[in-house]
Amino acid sequence: MNWDDLRYLLTVERSGSLSAAARALGVVTSTVGRRMTALERRLGTRLLARVPEGVRLTPEGRALVRTAAAIESQLHSAERGLKREEGELEGPVRVTAGDGFIAFLNPWLARFRERHPGVRVELSSDARVLDLARQEADLGVRTVRPKGDSLVARKVGQLAWRLYASARYLERAAPLRSAGDLAGHALVGFDAMLSRMPQFRALEEWGAGRFVFRSNAAMAVAGAVAAHQGVAALPCALASLHPELRPVLPEVELPLEDVWLVASREARKVPRVRALMGFLAECFEESRSVMLGVR
The missing domain is CATH 3.40.190.10 (Periplasmic binding protein-like II)
Known part of the structure; x- marks a missing residue:
């Protein structure tokens, strides 16, 4: 016996006939009839008796319906509890x-x-x-x-990462026209623990190594660039928080x-x-x- 069997029986009891139950369940009448016959065969007892008005429950059928109704109530209660837990988080x-x-x-x-x-x-x-x-x-x-x-x-x-500097720094620093020019600029970067990230290894490949400021905090690095200390590789999202920063060398692609x-x-x-x-x-x-x- 499974819940679907009991659900069909409950629907028959509430609808009063096989055809009405079939409409409520969205199936054909013969399907409801076959399910009820199979359930009676498995239980070895009659659950329904045909009458002119449709069907009525036998004593055994009424007992099983009471059990099915109790199970249905518990399932609905559990479902409401889950919905409350999802909707009223604490x-x-x-x-x-x-x-x-x-x-x-x-x-x-x-x-x-x-x-x-x-x-x-x-x-x-x-x-x-x-x-x-x-x-x-x-x-x-x-x-x-x-x-x-x-x-x-x-x-x-x-x-996305790019190279950034402040407008004021760029005004007073040497021209920055290519990646090779980075060797002549002050750099701002992360401490040794983070400096092995791909975005920073690229700076080493270009000969950039004169760091004037390092930190293990991204906000501190971005703040130092905004304070005109030098050039840094920064996440674009973080740089967007500092309107004074300008992207430099846009042709230089850093790894995502x-x-x-x-x-x-x-x-x-x-x-x-x-x-x-x-x-x-x-x-x-x-x-x-x-x-x-x-x-």
Whole structure:
């Protein structure tokens, strides 16, 4: 016996005839008849008796209908509970991201909390990468796809990188007409831990190595460029927050960087984490042109 058998029997009881039940179920009358006959055969008892008005339940049929109605009520109750859980989210969600994403995440997270005011967000931008597998955070924004089966990763976009300098710096510095000219310019960059990224290895290939400022924080690097300290490779989205910055050497192409939303498999099962993951994926898609530096 399965739920479909009981659902058919309930519909017959409520409709009063096989033909009316068939219309309610969206099938032909013969299908309802075959299902009822098969159910009676499996149970070894009569459930329905034909009468001039249609069909009526036997005592055994009435007993089974009471059981089926109770099961139906429990299923509906469970469904309502799931809908409430998805629609009325409550509790904390711990998010970790590089500081370069914070300016974008803040308004996105505010929009999410307008929808779900019961959710409390804890946003970390520590230089130390938090271990999602060990549940140091629930959801991470990453630029490297994680390895291992314990994590779920969803690619949500790409970051374009370009070379930038402030207008004031360019006015007073030596001409910058080709990549080879970078050797004569002051550079702003990331610390040793991040300097092996493909975007920075390209600078080394061009002979650029006179760094006057380094930091492990993307916002600090962008701020130093905005303060006229030199030239830097920056994500276009981050540079867009500083109107005084100008792209330089537009013919120089730097590698794109993938963006991933990452959670542990256990955290992904939590409705509020799953909801925020889906919401942030939508936000990244809406901001695709900003992330790619397309105006």
